[in-house]
Structures are given as C-alpha cells and as structure tokens.
Amino acid sequence: MVSLTGRKVLRVHRGYAYAPDDVLSAIVRFVDPDSRRSVQLSAEKALLAYPVEEFVSVARRTRGGRRPAPRREDLPFLRELKRRHQELNVRHFGGGLAGIAFRISWKMRTRLGELLLDRRTEQPQEISISRRHLLRDGWDEVEGTLLHEMIHQWQAESGHSVDHGKLFRDKAREVGVPARAVRIVGSRQARRPLRRRRV
Template identity: 45%
Template sequence: MTHRFRGSRRPAETPSSQLALDFGSRDSGLGTRDSVAECESRVPSPESRLPSPDPSAFHGRLRALGLIGIDRVRLTRNRTVMVSFSDGELRVHEGYLDAPEDVLRAVVRFVCGRTRAERKRAREAILAYQIARPSASRRRERSRPEDAPLVAQLERFHAHYNRVYFGGRLRTLPIRLSARMRTRLGHYTAASPTGEPAEIVIGRDHIRRHGWEEALHTLLHEMVHQWQDESGHLIDHGATFRTKAREVGITPSARRHVTPRRQRQAAPPAPAAHTIGLRAAREE
C-alpha cells in the first residue's frame, strides 16, 4: 500500500493520512476488489496477542516491528476509519489488536513507508484483514419516496460523468440523499470490513438550497474520491486529489463557498443529460 526504515531516520513529512472507509468490498465498492492482496491467515504468536485494549502495549508491539516517528497510539472503535496518523499520533481500530504479525507490519509500513507503492501494498494488507463484525451496523437514514426521482437523476449523471471523465472504469454504487448534513454537501464512503457497502451521499438541503448545478459539482467531487479509492490511493484532499480534480475541471479543495439559489437572479433548472458541472464542493 519491502522497504524498511533503518537507524533513527524518521518518516518523510506527510500530511495526515488515513484509511477512511477504504475496506474490502463488493462490485459497487471493494468486495471483490482485484487489487486487494490476500493476507496470510496465520495464527499470531501468543506475544502478538494483547489481553486487553492497552494502547501502550500495542504501541510497544508496533515499535518492536519498526514503527518510528509516532509518540502515542490511540485505539478507536470508529466504523469509518481503520488506521490514521497525524502530529505524532497513530489511531488504530481496536479490531487490529489481535491481527497477525504480517498485518501489524503492514501498519508500520503504512506509517513509515517512503514510497507510494510501498504504502499502497501496506494499505491493501491492512484492508484485507477482516476485523470482528460489530453487533450492530451503523443506522442509516430511511429513503423517502419523494427522493426517488432525484436519486435516479444523480445515478444517470454518475454514469455520464463516469464515461466522460473516468473512461467508464468506476463501479456503479448506491447514491442516496441525507437530511443530516448541515455544513457538509456530500461525502463518499468506501465499503467497510463490517459489511457496509460503498456509497455516495448528497445533502438533501444542498439540492434544495443550491440547485442541481451545484449538486452535480458535489457529485463529481465525490466521484474523484471514488476514483482515489478504486485506484488504490488514499482518500483525502492531497496532491493526488487536487491533480485529478483539476483534470476533470472541479475546484481542487475540500471546501467551497456555494451561493444559495434565492440569492441568485435565477435558479438553475435541472440539467440535461449532456450538461457537465465543473465546480465541485464538499463543504460550505
């Protein structure tokens, strides 16, 4: 996602990195993903198993495997982020406490790897390891009957943009609307090891307040994240995102000011199938 660090050299300075919802998938997400490497399923030795969620002991275990540049480890139960690090802190889902040594070494390589290829291989090994399924899945909003025409329109544009900007290589995936978003305009969520599928979510109020043109900008923004995920890149707003965003013609940033329709002279109509939105937004 095998180069190793030697001596006391610290990892190259990198922005905050995370494996956000970028986990094993299905056709529309990552379930049968060809790029996911098979993880050797051997039983870990007794010393690699921790009797309790002890971040200090887990930190020590990772340091013994070569982890450097990390001052503290925090164990999480986040359903959407398995591994992330920034500012000297490594956050790891507690489901990896009992992972075999090769998976823990992959965590170390993900943090300390000096090349994109090395970190990509580490990422694949981490995501190939299936953590224990939680007793309950994240509750999702119920679909509203009146959303069906809007979702169908978004699905048509997803297929259109896929052909125009991504060569038809992106997978078809569920798209839904959400009433929970206040400042976020949309998000892409990759499939998780707990069985939750990949999806794109667009704020219902975003369409109501800003109109179809802006909603389609957001859709294309999230499709760039889908492209990152399916191409084996980190899902973030770093250099890879910015390069691809410029390539498809959207704003290369996580945030963008969006003007409500009522403040415009005329509200934009629902676009025809040939219209290409070029101004993406994720958050106001």
C-alpha cells in the same frame, strides 16, 4: 422481480424504484397482455439486466442498521444522481468507476456531500448528498459535489490513498471542479460513525 397478480395488481421488486425510464417502460411492455411474445421476451431481458440487487442490499442494510430507507420524494433525486454518475463516469473516468449506491441526507448540514468508505477494505460504499444542498443550490452545483466524491471513488478503486492531496487536486483540475473540501466552512463537522471513513 416483476409479476401481475390475478387481480391485476402489478408487483415490482423495490430496487426498480431507482431504475431509469427505459427499464420502467420495459416493465410496462413485459406485463402488457397485448404485447407480442417477442416484445415480452426482449422486455424481460431488459428488466432482468437492471442490477436491482445493488439497491436491495442497501435497503436490507438500512433495515438492520440505523439508516432509514429512501423517502419517496427523494427518488427523483436518486435517479438523477445515478444518471449523472453514469454520464460523468464515461466523460471523465473512462467508464471505469463501479456503480455505487446513493443516499440523500436530510441531516447533513455541515457538508454538501460525502463518500463513505469501509474502514477495513477502504472500498467505497455509498455517496451521500445533502438534501439541503440539492434544494438550495440546484444541479449545476450538485454536479460539482458529485464529481468531488467521484474523484475519491476513483482514488479508492484504483488503490490510491483517499485524500485531498496532489493526485486529487490534479484530477479535480482535469475534470473542472474546485479542489476544496466539500464542506460548508465554519460549521461543526458531522458526527463520525466508527466503521466508516467519510471524505
């Protein structure tokens, strides 16, 4: 996960690229030769508690498939999405939503965001947010898009059908987002891959 080579090069698992600041500072305490043993042990515990594999499975999937690994300049966006997802999960969903992978889409032009569902299991796989949307509209707007996709995630994880029906509209009203589909009106819809459904 984390190691220091003999030439003092710090090697960290690539999944830590998504880790929040407290985990990153635990890495620093862990490898600092001046840290007390007890400090190192608690730092080790903190960095091992971070679900690094969650992000590796995404990276592995992308290497074999058609999706590219995240770009360096998108990492701050990915971190902020993860942070807001955690916060909104607690505020609006009782903390019941699972952690989910995020992707910043450079190609998404007709939509602002989407949730990918496995067609077979109907379980959420990933939330994508349009990079254009992030750069153009800022976080207040993007948070609305994120919440829209989180309502779909909640529908899927609680066994409801994933759509924009009454359940969706009621929940959207409750959490304070417009119940519109997250799509830029008037544009052509993105091409759909075969095995995933996008909502």
